[in-house]
Amino acid sequence: xxxxxxxxxxxxxxxxxxxxxxxxxxxxxxxxxxxxxxxxxxxxxxxxxxxxxxxxxxxxxxxxxxxxxxxxxxxxxxxxxxxxxxxxxxxxxxxxxxxxxxxxxxxxxxxxxxxxxxxxxxxxxxxxxxxxxxxxxxxxxxxxxxxxxxxxxxxxxxxxxxxxxxxxxxxxxxxxxxxxxxxxxxxxxxxxxxxxxxxxxxxxxxxxxxxxxxxxxxxxxxxxxxxxxxxxxxxxxxxxxxxxxxxxxxxxxxxxxxxxxxxxxxxxxxxxxxxxxxxxxxxxxxxxxxxxxxxxxxxxxxxxxxxxxxxxxxxxxxxxxxxxxxxxxxxxxxxxxxxxxxxxxxxxxxxxxxxxxxxxxxxxxxxxxxxxxxxx
Amino acid sequence: xxxxxxxxxxxxxxxxxxxxxxxxxxxxxxxxxxxxxxxxxxxxxxxxxxxxxxxxxxxxxxxxxxxxxxxxxxxxxxxxxxxxxxxxxxxxxxxxxxxxxxxxxxxxxxxxxxxxxxxxxxxxxxxxxxxxxxxxxxxxxxxxxxxxxxxxxxxxxxxxxxxxxxxxxxxxxxxxxxxxxxxxxxxxxxxxxxxxxxxxxxxxxxxxxxxxxxxxxxxxxxxxxxxxxxxxxxxxxxxxxxxxxxxxxxxxxxxxxxxxxxxxxxxxxxxxxxxxxxxxxxxxxxxxxxxxxxxxxxxxxxx
Numbered sequence: 001x002x003x004x005x006x007x008x009x010x011x012x013x014x015x016x017x018x019x020x021x022x023x024x025x026x027x028x029x030x031x032x033x034x035x036x037x038x039x040x041x042x043x044x045x046x047x048x049x050x051x052x053x054x055x056x057x058x059x060x061x062x063x064x065x066x067x068x069x070x071x072x073x074x075x076x077x078x079x080x081x082x083x084x085x086x087x088x089x090x091x092x093x094x095x096x097x098x099x100x101x102x103x104x105x106x107x108x109x110x111x112x113x114x115x116x117x118x119x120x121x122x123x124x125x126x127x128x129x130x131x132x133x134x135x136x137x138x139x140x141x142x143x144x145x146x147x148x149x150x151x152x153x154x155x156x157x158x159x160x161x162x163x164x165x166x167x168x169x170x171x172x173x174x175x176x177x178x179x180x181x182x183x184x185x186x187x188x189x190x191x192x193x194x195x196x197x198x199x200x201x202x203x204x205x206x207x208x209x210x211x212x213x214x215x216x217x218x219x220x221x222x223x224x225x226x227x228x229x230x231x232x233x234x235x236x237x238x239x240x241x242x243x244x245x246x247x248x249x250x251x252x253x254x255x256x257x258x259x260x261x262x263x264x265x266x267x268x269x270x271x272x273x274x275x276x277x278x279x280x281x282x283x284x285x286x287x288x289x290x291x292x293x294x295x296x297x298x299x300x301x302x303x304x305x306x307x308x309x310x311x312x313x314x315x316x317x318x319x320x321x322x323x324x325x326x327x328x329x330x331x332x333x334x335x336x337x338x339x340x341x342x343x344x345x346x347x348x349x350x351x352x353x354x355x356x357x358x359x360x361x362x363x364x365x366x367x368x369x370x371x372x373x374x375x376x
Numbered sequence: 377x378x379x380x381x382x383x384x385x386x387x388x389x390x391x392x393x394x395x396x397x398x399x400x401x402x403x404x405x406x407x408x409x410x411x412x413x414x415x416x417x418x419x420x421x422x423x424x425x426x427x428x429x430x431x432x433x434x435x436x437x438x439x440x441x442x443x444x445x446x447x448x449x450x451x452x453x454x455x456x457x458x459x460x461x462x463x464x465x466x467x468x469x470x471x472x473x474x475x476x477x478x479x480x481x482x483x484x485x486x487x488x489x490x491x492x493x494x495x496x497x498x499x500x501x502x503x504x505x506x507x508x509x510x511x512x513x514x515x516x517x518x519x520x521x522x523x524x525x526x527x528x529x530x531x532x533x534x535x536x537x538x539x540x541x542x543x544x545x546x547x548x549x550x551x552x553x554x555x556x557x558x559x560x561x562x563x564x565x566x567x568x569x570x571x572x573x574x575x576x577x578x579x580x581x582x583x584x585x586x587x588x589x590x591x592x593x594x595x596x597x598x599x600x601x602x603x604x605x606x607x608x609x610x611x612x613x614x615x616x617x618x619x620x621x622x623x624x625x626x627x628x629x630x631x632x633x634x635x636x637x638x639x640x641x642x643x644x645x646x647x648x649x650x651x652x653x654x655x656x657x658x659x660x661x662x663x664x665x666x667x668x669x670x671x672x673x674x675x676x677x678x679x
Contacts (some may be wrong), residue, residue, distance in 0.1 A: 103580035117584035
């Protein structure tokens with residue numbers, strides 16, 4: 001099943017015998033009265049591409065900076081390969097970081113920037129030159145070695161920063177919003193390059209991002225963070241299909257939420273704005289408890305006629321607005337109690353002849369297995 | 377494009393004001409000094425010949441130019457007192473600029489690293505001595521450095537020395553006075569570059585395996601080189617021509633060039649020789665300024 005595992009049959013987190021490469025235990029960080037990271041624990045496995053996703057100010061960058069050693073945690077510890085990193089200064093950690101600002105040394109050319117980390121190790125000149133050349137070839141910057149950072153484009157600078165952080169072959173590479181400064185098109189291409197690079201080098205990446213589609217694209221697992229806490233840690237498909245809370249469902253993608261009380265059979269939710277709704281998976285919640293039915297907009301169907309009575313859920317609605325996005329259209333509708341519902345319809349039939357228009361009465365329907373029940 | 381538009385009268389006037397200023401207050405006086413340096417000393421008023429006289433007509437002008445000579449420059453080259461005086465000035469200036477760098481860099485670095493709201497206070501404290509006249513401050517140093525002054529009293533009280541050492545009329549006293557007086561000129565440009573230094577560059581260096589002391593040599597110092605050069609020139613150039621500090625704190629046995637000019641001018645009343653010494657000094661100092669300007673232009677092109 002897609003939701004249980006990963007994109008590439010790589011799921012060490014599901015193996016109880018697997019040792020994590022990075023283990024974060026009960027980590028907290030306070031700045032004055034503000035708690036940036038709040039008693040947080042997580043495991044990252046060797047070879048994994050792990051994403052920390054959350055709104056700005058959720059503590060994800062602070063967590064990354066604690067792993068790199070730039071911030072000292074107030075409580076908790078960080079273990080790498082089973083070794084506590086707390087007493088290890090940043091320059092001795094087998095961890096490298098790619099900075100959001102790239103932090104390229106403006107007085108050094110591309111080669112010297114990439115060689116900087118190797119020079120600290122005291123490697124032989126020839127060895128350094130060879131590894132720098134290999135790395136520049138890998139990021140397709142072979143002919144730019146003599147340029148200074150200010151003579152490069154934004155995308156090239158980003159690749160120099162990446163090469164510089166990769167050349168030391170870190171046990172763990174930390175990437176702080178690595179694509180935030182790129183334009184949208186370049187960002188899309190860079191995501192796939194980054195994934196390919198990670199697989200090819202077999203390294204472990206931890207990326208911090210506030211862009212959910214970026215996290216979904218590149219990561220094996222995503223940790224969704226809010227206010228210094230982990231909300232959910234799971235593969236992208238599971239985060240999207242089986243969010244564990246209304247907050248996660250709403251933060252990752254769009255969602256329609258219907259509040260009601262769980263029925264006695266555990267398969268229906270009563271008293272919602274759309275009436276009684278059926279779901280496919282039995283909820284572990286107690287009957288009568290307040291729960292939410294979550295349905296993604298693209299799982300809703302829009303029809304002019306009332307669907308024939310069956311197991312599907314259906315509700316009458318009025319079209320309020322239509323956002324034409326090219327590949328799909330986003331409908332904003334109002335159901336009878338006045339609350340709004342979003343539905344996304346793929347534009348597969350050309351300029352859809354019979355597409356509903358604003359102010360028209362339509363019927364929304366979805367099968368029970370398209371919805372899940374959330375208890376918080 | 378804006379650049380191709382004809383400039384208005386007002387615009388061209390504004391652009392020319394600095395040039396007019398330079399012409400009136402630097403080029404013209406310099407030309408007068410240059411002319412005097414090519415004249416001969418005389419007991420007259422003004423105390424040199426020839427004097428420019430338009431009343432004598434074309435013939436007078438030709439006689440005027442014929443009377444000019446390079447004798448004073450020959451004199452400067454042949455008499456070791458001038459050469460030694462230049463050498464001493466450059467030596468004192470170079471050595472005190474080095475001390476200023478060693479003292480000023482840590483101060484500027486510390487100010488740039490303190491929380492932002494305290495930085496302005498510290499900068500004001502750095503320039504606070506300027507609120508008192510230099511002359512008064514140097515007199516204060518004469519008092520401090522006297523044989524039975526506060527410094528020697530302290531040194532004896534702490535048993536650091538048995539006999540109070542002589543400070544005044546030594547090169548040490550000149551260094552103390554120069555370093556004290558010029559410190560703000562070193563600290564301010566260094567602070568300006570260090571304050572702009574991106575903290576993430578230091579973190580990146582640490583992340584790549586560079587310990588703290590190496591980060592200073594490999595990242596901080598190279599990136600503050602423009603401040604080092606600006607501070608060094610701002611100190612070196614005026615220290616070479618410094619007159620008050622060596623005159624009050626230093627000895628008269630081997631004068632600095634400023635004292636030599638003063639001697640020629642007021643002591644020997646030899647205006648042409650004093651002017652020639654001054655012209656050579658200006659030429660000597662223009663060289664480092666040109667080097668600095670070349671570097672500054674390159675930095676501008678880079679941005």
